[in-house]
Amino acid sequence: MLSLAQQVADAREDLPTSLGTDELRKLGSNILRQSLFSARMTNAAAVQGVRNAITAILSGMDDQTSDTVADARLKLKAVGQMLGYDPATGFPGGPEVPPAEAGTLQDLFSTQRLDLILDTQDKMTKGAAKNIWGNEAAELEEYPAWELVRGFAVEVPRGTKETKKGEEEVPEDAWDGKEGRWAAALDEADDDEASAIFESSGRMVARKDSDVWQALGDGAGDHGDTLGNDFEPFAFNSGMVRIPVSAADFEAIGGDPDGVEADETEFGADKVKVGEDRFDTDILKTLKESLESGDLKFRVKVEVTP
Amino acid sequence: MTISIVSDTAAPALRQTIAMLRNKGPLVGAMGRRLIHDTSLHVMQWGIGHPNKLGGRRTNYWGRIAQKINPGDCLQVQANSATVTLGGPTMPGLMRAFGDITIFPGTKTAGVKYLAIPARAESYGMRAREFGNLVLFWKGKGRVGGLAEAVTTTRTRKTSKGEKGSEYFRPGLIMYWFAESVTVPQDRSILPSEQEWSESVNAGATDWVNLQLRKIKGGA
Numbered sequence: 001m002l003s004l005a006q007q008v009a010d011a012r013e014d015l016p017t018s019l020g021t022d023e024l025r026k027l028g029s030n031i032l033r034q035s036l037f038s039a040r041m042t043n044a045a046a047v048q049g050v051r052n053a054i055t056a057i058l059s060g061m062d063d064q065t066s067d068t069v070a071d072a073r074l075k076l077k078a079v080g081q082m083l084g085y086d087p088a089t090g091f092p093g094g095p096e097v098p099p100a101e102a103g104t105l106q107d108l109f110s111t112q113r114l115d116l117i118l119d120t121q122d123k124m125t126k127g128a129a130k131n132i133w134g135n136e137a138a139e140l141e142e143y144p145a146w147e148l149v150r151g152f153a154v155e156v157p158r159g160t161k162e163t164k165k166g167e168e169e170v171p172e173d174a175w176d177g178k179e180g181r182w183a184a185a186l187d188e189a190d191d192d193e194a195s196a197i198f199e200s201s202g203r204m205v206a207r208k209d210s211d212v213w214q215a216l217g218d219g220a221g222d223h224g225d226t227l228g229n230d231f232e233p234f235a236f237n238s239g240m241v242r243i244p245v246s247a248a249d250f251e252a253i254g255g256d257p258d259g260v261e262a263d264e265t266e267f268g269a270d271k272v273k274v275g276e277d278r279f280d281t282d283i284l285k286t287l288k289e290s291l292e293s294g295d296l297k298f299r300v301k302v303e304v305t306p
Numbered sequence: 307m308t309i310s311i312v313s314d315t316a317a318p319a320l321r322q323t324i325a326m327l328r329n330k331g332p333l334v335g336a337m338g339r340r341l342i343h344d345t346s347l348h349v350m351q352w353g354i355g356h357p358n359k360l361g362g363r364r365t366n367y368w369g370r371i372a373q374k375i376n377p378g379d380c381l382q383v384q385a386n387s388a389t390v391t392l393g394g395p396t397m398p399g400l401m402r403a404f405g406d407i408t409i410f411p412g413t414k415t416a417g418v419k420y421l422a423i424p425a426r427a428e429s430y431g432m433r434a435r436e437f438g439n440l441v442l443f444w445k446g447k448g449r450v451g452g453l454a455e456a457v458t459t460t461r462t463r464k465t466s467k468g469e470k471g472s473e474y475f476r477p478g479l480i481m482y483w484f485a486e487s488v489t490v491p492q493d494r495s496i497l498p499s500e501q502e503w504s505e506s507v508n509a510g511a512t513d514w515v516n517l518q519l520r521k522i523k524g525g526a
Contacts, residue, residue, distance in 0.1 A: 004379055005379075057370075065413075066398060067414075070365070070432060073436070074435060077436065133376050136378070142339060143339070152353075153357065155364070239366070241350070241369075247513065279332075281519070281522055284522070287511070290323075291511055291515065295317065295320060297508060299504050300500060300503045301310045303307065
């Protein structure tokens, strides 16, 4: 069965485009969420190549194990050669692409550029998939909030800048901190509950239906490097991800876990209802006491198969 | 690899109580979800804490695997049991938690005889073919050693018409070692221990029971 992230990738239309990153942002997040694109990637075959590379990373192809980014990048470089792409002149006979210096980010098939494309598309499909499984009824009830945490190591995290004198702090560019992106997004979303949690605990936690997630992706605080999505990666080359926060944990830090609404998504069921099952109070109380006293302990059985 | 929530250590009377829970799906589902979230977080943190040995750029291999560990893809809930499936072709590497893994060349590209093992930080996360300036080097007895940066040398020789120079490449900095196979040793710490998994499912069960009681009292 296809993974959720693969289904998200399959649902997206190819979008060969001559537009740059800023112009793409102006198209609006809805179009970009539903399209597979890369700035200035005008050639349809090249965009198809990116799609195949993403599929190979997410699911593997022809019964093989999933590709690493390096495997996928190598295949895309072969596509660039096959299409006759030259950074100085673009695609032969194809739509114009601004000339680029070989090996730079503007060179559509450079290592740097392909890494950025693959990393962004891989994280975007998984981030969109997270909005699907994270909004399923039981999941929403048990984990009503997300927390923003670092999931990937990066060389220079936002909030620092490499200068000739060494590393310099840029607090307004950091994700956390009083001047950072999270604080700016909280202001824009007007989320008092998440603001109080941030102030008291320093944790970047908000309800799944909070507007703070979209504000973060829209670049609240005047950041131009974001992708317009309410899911990760909120900005290019970002290593931040959302992890689910349980109802008990959310309540313990001052959140209200009740009545969180399912996020609307272009990819999956956008209306889910929290389960209405009711269980016998006596049975539940017995279970609660037994779990708390240690009389009841569940075990897991691990079966390792090749 | 499959992880099943199989049994409990409850006394017979308590087992009867559990048996009275007509639909156990929501309970075991909650336990499975907690196990999955804790496992994903564990793998993500393990990856952050384990940079490449050579100190090269981070490929975030484990972070990408962690993002694939989610209830939408890994959890199956039946009426009485939940099964979590991890590993398989989309999460290669996770099986290292349970034994050594031997990697052979040619599984992705037919005809490849050697694995290229990074010898320097800058070759980490790059395929040898992406470098345009590598030459083979040998390690005696006609055995190929790996790939090194090509250094251009001009050799001059005297001929009847005077001196004649010719350029040739010789190996410089070693970038990759060749190997016919590589065995990556088992590391159980990649995944939570079975004890930690059991703690996860019990925490999931406790939270679920509390949530249901809260609903009955009028919350949620």
